[in-house]
Amino acid sequence: MKLALIIDDLGYNGPIGRAIAKLPGQLTLAILPGGNYSRQVVNLGVREGKEIMLHQPMEPQGYPRVNPGPGALLKGMPDKRIRRILAHNLDEFPEAIGVNNHMGSRLTTDRSAMNAVMGVILQRGLYFVDSRTSGKTVAFSAAANQGVPRAQRAVFIDNTRSKSAILNQLRQLERVGRSHGEAVGIGHPYPETLAALRSWLPMLARKNIQLVSASQLLTPHASRAKFADKRRRIAAKR
Numbered sequence: 001m002k003l004a005l006i007i008d009d010l011g012y013n014g015p016i017g018r019a020i021a022k023l024p025g026q027l028t029l030a031i032l033p034g035g036n037y038s039r040q041v042v043n044l045g046v047r048e049g050k051e052i053m054l055h056q057p058m059e060p061q062g063y064p065r066v067n068p069g070p071g072a073l074l075k076g077m078p079d080k081r082i083r084r085i086l087a088h089n090l091d092e093f094p095e096a097i098g099v100n101n102h103m104g105s106r107l108t109t110d111r112s113a114m115n116a117v118m119g120v121i122l123q124r125g126l127y128f129v130d131s132r133t134s135g136k137t138v139a140f141s142a143a144a145n146q147g148v149p150r151a152q153r154a155v156f157i158d159n160t161r162s163k164s165a166i167l168n169q170l171r172q173l174e175r176v177g178r179s180h181g182e183a184v185g186i187g188h189p190y191p192e193t194l195a196a197l198r199s200w201l202p203m204l205a206r207k208n209i210q211l212v213s214a215s216q217l218l219t220p221h222a223s224r225a226k227f228a229d230k231r232r233r234i235a236a237k238r
Contacts, residue, residue, distance in 0.1 A: 002182040003173060004028060004151070004214045006100065006129065008055050009188050011035025016189040021045040023194075025201050028214040030055035030100055033089040034070035046095055046238055051213035051231055053129070054089055054096045056117075058104030060133070068103040075107050079116040086120045097230045098214060100129040100153075100186075101139065109134055114142035122148050127218050127227060129153065131186060149223035151214060154183040158193045166196035174209065182217050 006028045010017045014037040021029060021044040029045045030053040031038050042052055057068035059075050071089045073082050090096060099121055107113050108130070117139075121128050127149040130140040143150040154176045157169040170185070177183040187193045204211055215227035 001174075001177045001208065002210045002212050002217060003177045004182075004184045004212055004217045005157070005173075006030050006053065006153075006184065006186045006214055007189060007193075008100070008102065008131070008186055010041050010055070011038030013037065013189055014040065016191065016194060017041040018044055019194055020189055020197075021048050021050060023197055023201060025204070025211045026051065026213045027197075027211070028053060028098075030102075031093055031096070032057065032069065032071075032102060033092050038092070042093055042095055046234060049235065051097065051215060052093060052095045052234075053098040053100055053214065054093055055102045056086060056089060056099050056104075057102045058107040060103035060107075061105045063106065066103070073104075073107055073113065073117065075110055075113065077113070079112065082113060082116040083120050086117060090120070090124060090126075095234050096126070097227055097234070098127040098129060100214075101131045101133065103133060104131065104137075104139075105134040108137040108139040111138050111142060114139050115146070118142050118146040118148045122146050127151070127215055127223065129184065129214055144219075149215075149218040149220065149227070151184050151217050151219065153186045154180075155185045157185050157187040157196075158190055161190050161192045163192050163196045163199070166193055167200060170196065170200050174207070177209070184214060184217055
């Protein structure tokens with residue numbers, strides 16, 4: 001049984017970001033644009049053999065009171081501007097081989113905006129993971145319609161910030177994985193998440209669980225080998 005675990009929101013807390021990058025196993029690191037520590041975490045993550053994604057800020061419900069941060073894509077932006085901002089953020093992290101959404105509970109329900117996003121991702125040969133921050137998201141289907149390799153989040157592991165609650169959510173991720181053969185979880189750079197992962201990761205082998213990078217759980221299945229090769233080429237440059 002295979003699980004992928006993406007750690008979002010990296011780049012704004014240096015010590016936690018570095019600690020997560022150094023954890024054992026194939027965690028996937030989703031990096032925010034514009035963070036003071038984003039480049040540092042990317043460099044360390046690549047050296048540690050981790051897969052890198054762009055964690056693309058997108059407009060949430062409650063904007064502007066709820067602010068997705070620098071480099072965000074907003075509802076009502078012309079498609080040309082969406083493509084330009086996303087391309088600029090991707091240029092910041094050439095090591096990234098995938099994208100997932102930061103926030104985005106409003107923007108990911110906008111078919112036109114998601115089509116513009118997927119056009120850039122397809123052109124660059126990347127993949128997309130829908131974080132599913134809205135039950136009305138069309139991001140996964142927009143990716144499918146444009147032939148973008150894709151996956152979607154099954155479990156958020158740390159909506160409740162306590163080690164015991166996070167371990168319970170990791171067990172829920174395991175249950176989903178056993179039911180479907182594989183599953184994608186998402187966590188965040190919290191001290192409680194770091195503590196839970198330090199307890200959980202060493203137990204995976206005896207549970208017969210393989211932790212893989214997000215690119216290894218993509219649809220279509222045939223795209224997985226392509227991204228494994230991309231990761232090897234990036235690592236070889238270091």
